[in-house]
Amino acid sequence: MALGDVKISVQNLFKIYGYNPRAVQDKVYDGIDKSAFMQETGHVLALNNINVDMREGQITVVMGLSGSGKSTLIRHLNRLIEPTSGQIFLDGTDVLAMDEETLRNLRRRSMSMVFQKFALLPHRTVLANTILAPEARGENTKQSEDEARKWLARVGLEGMEDSYPSQLSGGMQQRVGLARALTSNADVMLMDEAFSALDPLIRTSMQDLLLELQRDLHKTIIFITHDLDEALKLADHLVVLKDGYIVQQGDPQEILLRPAARYIEEFIQDINRARVLKVKSIMSPTKTKRGCSDVVQGDDTLEAVINAHKGRIDGTFAVSDPNDATKIIGKVRMEDIYRALVRPQMQHDYEN
Amino acid sequence: MAYDWIFTALGMTDACKTDSGPLLSLSSLRNEAPSPWDLPFPSLDTLNEACAAFPKTRDFTAALEDGFLYIRPALRTVLDPLTQPLSWALDGALTLFVEMPWWILVPLLILVAKLLSNSYKVAGIVAASFLFLLFVDYYEFAIQTLSIIFVCTVLCVAFGVPLGIAMSRSDRFQNAMIPILDMLQTLPTFVYLIPLIFLFNITEPKLYGLAIILYAIVPVVRLTNLGIRLVDRDVMEAVTAFGLTDRQKLYRVQIPLALPNIMAGVNQTIMMSLAMVVIASLVSAPGLGTLVLDGINNLRLGVGFLAGFGIVLIAIMLDRVSKAALARIDKSKKS
Ligand SMILES: Nc1ncnc2c1ncn2[C@@H]1O[C@H](COP(=O)(O)OP(=O)(O)OP(=O)(O)O)[C@@H](O)[C@H]1O
Numbered sequence: 001m002a003l004g005d006v007k008i009s010v011q012n013l014f015k016i017y018g019y020n021p022r023a024v025q026d027k028v029y030d031g032i033d034k035s036a037f038m039q040e041t042g043h044v045l046a047l048n049n050i051n052v053d054m055r056e057g058q059i060t061v062v063m064g065l066s067g068s069g070k071s072t073l074i075r076h077l078n079r080l081i082e083p084t085s086g087q088i089f090l091d092g093t094d095v096l097a098m099d100e101e102t103l104r105n106l107r108r109r110s111m112s113m114v115f116q117k118f119a120l121l122p123h124r125t126v127l128a129n130t131i132l133a134p135e136a137r138g139e140n141t142k143q144s145e146d147e148a149r150k151w152l153a154r155v156g157l158e159g160m161e162d163s164y165p166s167q168l169s170g171g172m173q174q175r176v177g178l179a180r181a182l183t184s185n186a187d188v189m190l191m192d193e194a195f196s197a198l199d200p201l202i203r204t205s206m207q208d209l210l211l212e213l214q215r216d217l218h219k220t221i222i223f224i225t226h227d228l229d230e231a232l233k234l235a236d237h238l239v240v241l242k243d244g245y246i247v248q249q250g251d252p253q254e255i256l257l258r259p260a261a262r263y264i265e266e267f268i269q270d271i272n273r274a275r276v277l278k279v280k281s282i283m284s285p286t287k288t289k290r291g292c293s294d295v296v297q298g299d300d301t302l303e304a305v306i307n308a309h310k311g312r313i314d315g316t317f318a319v320s321d322p323n324d325a326t327k328i329i330g331k332v333r334m335e336d337i338y339r340a341l342v343r344p345q346m347q348h349d350y351e352n
Numbered sequence: 353m354a355y356d357w358i359f360t361a362l363g364m365t366d367a368c369k370t371d372s373g374p375l376l377s378l379s380s381l382r383n384e385a386p387s388p389w390d391l392p393f394p395s396l397d398t399l400n401e402a403c404a405a406f407p408k409t410r411d412f413t414a415a416l417e418d419g420f421l422y423i424r425p426a427l428r429t430v431l432d433p434l435t436q437p438l439s440w441a442l443d444g445a446l447t448l449f450v451e452m453p454w455w456i457l458v459p460l461l462i463l464v465a466k467l468l469s470n471s472y473k474v475a476g477i478v479a480a481s482f483l484f485l486l487f488v489d490y491y492e493f494a495i496q497t498l499s500i501i502f503v504c505t506v507l508c509v510a511f512g513v514p515l516g517i518a519m520s521r522s523d524r525f526q527n528a529m530i531p532i533l534d535m536l537q538t539l540p541t542f543v544y545l546i547p548l549i550f551l552f553n554i555t556e557p558k559l560y561g562l563a564i565i566l567y568a569i570v571p572v573v574r575l576t577n578l579g580i581r582l583v584d585r586d587v588m589e590a591v592t593a594f595g596l597t598d599r600q601k602l603y604r605v606q607i608p609l610a611l612p613n614i615m616a617g618v619n620q621t622i623m624m625s626l627a628m629v630v631i632a633s634l635v636s637a638p639g640l641g642t643l644v645l646d647g648i649n650n651l652r653l654g655v656g657f658l659a660g661f662g663i664v665l666i667a668i669m670l671d672r673v674s675k676a677a678l679a680r681i682d683k684s685k686k687s
């Protein structure tokens with residue numbers, strides 16, 4: 001499998017919670033919303049026709065408010081929750097068709113998970129917590145401990161191996177959670193609001209740590225969050241969930257520039273566009289730097305460019321490829337940059 | 353005869369006549385009109401006065417007894433071999449501990465107390481208690497009591513912990529077990545003895561062994577079930593997500609995390625065994641209880657008091673040692 005190929009594919013996934021989900025399933029029709037469904041059937045429509053492709057080596061972020069079904073969705077991927085209907089494929093294999101043994105192997109080898117409340121084993125040391133996945137596989141303890149030490153050092157917990165979780169701060173506990181997931185050596189990492197319980201500064205440093213790890217490891221990461229800033233910072237692919245259905249999904253910059261629904265427009269009202277939008281998202285493509293006073297990097301934020309040019313409001317810049325500074329991929333005028341900072345007019349009506 | 357008229361009205365006078373039926377009653381003899389104040393409840397005995405075909409309460413209990421005696425051989429053929437190892441274990445432990453010279457056993461017990469509690473104070477309490485019991489010549493009785501408690505507690509744990517685990521895994525099994533456990537715990541201790549006396553010979557150790565185990569097993573079952581159910585759901589979800597099997601989850605996560613609760617159950621089980629072993633002296637359980645019984649039966653107040661004090665000493669020793677062991681487990685969980 002190459003980077004960018006579809007790693008996990010979720011198709012037509014429905015999840016209904018309640019007394020008899022199968023009996024009320026055909027009451028789900030196009031466009032029905034969660035509260036109407038609740039009123040009609042007394043069941044919770046937690047996931048409503050979810051279709052997402054999660055690509056190898058990318059961070060797919062699922063964002064939504066409380067109760068939108070994020071946890072339900074991510075728990076379907078390793079079948080901690082069984083769907084009411086739909087399909088899930090991992091590397092083209094039908095996950096829902098797996099028997100118990102195969103499923104256990106998938107959980108031991110192919111998918112690891114990081115939890116909002118850390119979920120460490122309180123009676124075990126940090127080291128013993130970290131080797132959970134190789135231990136479940138029945139691997140040699142000495143070897144897996146070496147592996148675990150390596151990852152603990154990598155997340156900044158060197159020398160903490162023999163502490164107990166309760167002796168660590170929240171941020172450090174989640175580093176253990178991260179090291180535990182990394183020690184499993186699985187390609188896919190599921191992270192359910194992994195940083196939500198941490199305070200803002202620690203949260204930022206954990207996000208940076210994750211991005212730094214990801215640059216080397218190219219895992220397929222499914223990251224759940226209710227925080228738009230976090231979503232925009234981490235996402236290669238952003239899925240916005242509301243009341244169990246997908247409102248919009250795609251490149252996060254694209255969603256910012258072209259929101260497809262009123263809900264998204266309202267959501268992105270308050271974010272700092274200068275810090276989030278990247279130059280390459282608003283440039284016009286070209287291959288030469290003719291007529292340009294300077295070169296900026298495609299991944300620079302608008303804020304970085306404005307800052308670098310000391311707030312001057314004129315000028316045209318060539319935009320270089322983020323991976324190859326000598327290659328020009330487009331150009332952008334300072335004027336465009338300032339215009340992009342303005343929030344777009346609300347163009348969509350409420351859905352109902 | 354207050355209720356004669358019913359049977360007369362029903363035209364059953366003939367059916368009621370039996371040869372042995374009462375011919376005259378006191379009130380009819382005196383020829384008094386019965387006053388409403390004396391109206392008896394239509395109980396078995398009263399109805400029998402009116403209609404001799406009715407059984408008396410005495411006949412009723414006799415029938416129960418006969419019924420029980422009737423199924424006794426069948427029950428015995430099943431239960432006897434099943435429970436025989438209990439008799440052996442009790443006899444074996446009693447012989448072993450009583451035969452062992454005091455100057456080996458007492459230091460050994462003090463050492464065990466020290467190891468379990470990791471506290472010199474607790475070991476000191478145990479040493480002082482034994483010295484006192486030795487001094488007043490109640491040592492052998494105390495050792496008998498302790499042997500019985502030891503065997504019964506081991507068996508309670510051996511059966512109670514798996515039962516508790518099974519209860520924690522199935523809500524249906526839990527719902528079926530809770531009424532049984534409630535009954536075992538609320539039945540007055542004397543009542544336990546009744547069916548057991550019918551089933552087994554009063555000289556068999558398993559008679560009191562079963563009574564003690566049935567009574568004392570309840571807390572360890574309950575607290576094992578509770579402890580496992582109280583294990584953090586998030587932790588259980590995490591170990592599931594990392595692909596642990598049910599067995600791995602049980603031995604590596606659920607039991608270690610439930611251990612403080614299980615040990616609290618064991619502590620209660622020990623204390624309840626002690627309570628029952630005293631009562632079980634009524635059915636030939638040896639130990640300090642026999643001295644208490646002697647004190648009651650023969651009005652030997654001094655013997656009763658001293659034996660009672662010995663029981664208190666044993667209770668304190670068992671409680672302190674098991675609580676200190678529990679506290680150590682709790683602490684290692686938190687650190
Ligand atoms: N076991 C369950 N039984 C019934 N309803 C449930 C169950 N689990 C979740 N739900 C419902 O399904 C919906 C989605 O829940 P879910 O936990 O997936 O939301 P979430 O997006 O993760 O929210 P949060 O941010 O609060 O974690 C909610 O309306 C919730 O009440």
Ligand SMILES: [Mg+2]
Pocket residue numbers: 070071072193
């Ligand atoms: Mg959630």
